[in-house]
Amino acid sequence: MSDNSWTxxxxxxxxxxDQAFSTRIAESEFSNQQWSLIMTATEFEIEHADDPDRARIVANTDSVEQIIPELDNMPTGMGAMGGQGGGQQGGSSSGGLVGSIKGALGLGGSDDGDGDADKLRAAERLTQEYAEELQSHLESDGRWESVRQAAAADA
Known part of the structure; x- marks a missing residue:
């Protein structure tokens, strides 16, 4: 972990x-509120910052596992967005589209251990997708090189 000058x-x-990625979050099993908590627990780092050919932004999700149980206390999926779906809390008895999707993803039922592991893997995948999108955005804006150099200087 480094100083915060590059961040x-x-x-x-x-x-x-964040704005562009909101569509991806809407398609995920996480509500906006859950995603915000996941992002709070995620740190972004530039791996191999001193090597222009290998440098890339990665999501350090080491702290995300600690907040996964808290996600169960928040509204989930599409039902939590903008009041659509009656504000379902995501219980497996809620049925409907959200319940079907959760069941297919293994997020329903009472096997919390497996459900938490699935949520953690989904959060890790999604945060890494975000990191890749962020790097792509910086590259297209012509800012990646200066950010990479700042991260290398912080290391």
């Missing part, structure tokens, strides 16, 4: 990517 440089880019 301070990308605040605007993060806001842009």
């Amino acid at each position: 301070d440089r990308i605040v605007g880019a993060r806001m842009t990517v």
Whole structure:
């Protein structure tokens, strides 16, 4: 982990990517509130910052496992967004589309251990997709090289 100078440089880019990524979150099993908690527990790092050919943004999700149980206390999936679906809390008895999707993803039922592991894997995949989107955005804006160099200097 490093100083925050390179992350301070990308605040605007993060806001842009957040907006663009909102569609991906809407398609995921996480509500916006759950995603916000996941992102709070995620740190972004630039791996191999000193090597322009190998440098890439990665999501460090080491702390995400600690918040996974808290996700169960929040509204889930599409039912939690904008009041659609009656604000379902995501219980397996709720049925409907959300219940079907959760069941297919192994998120329904009472096997919390497996459900938590599935949620953790889904959160890790989604945060890494976000990291890749963020790097792609920085590259297309011509800012990646300066951000990479700042991260290398912080290391």
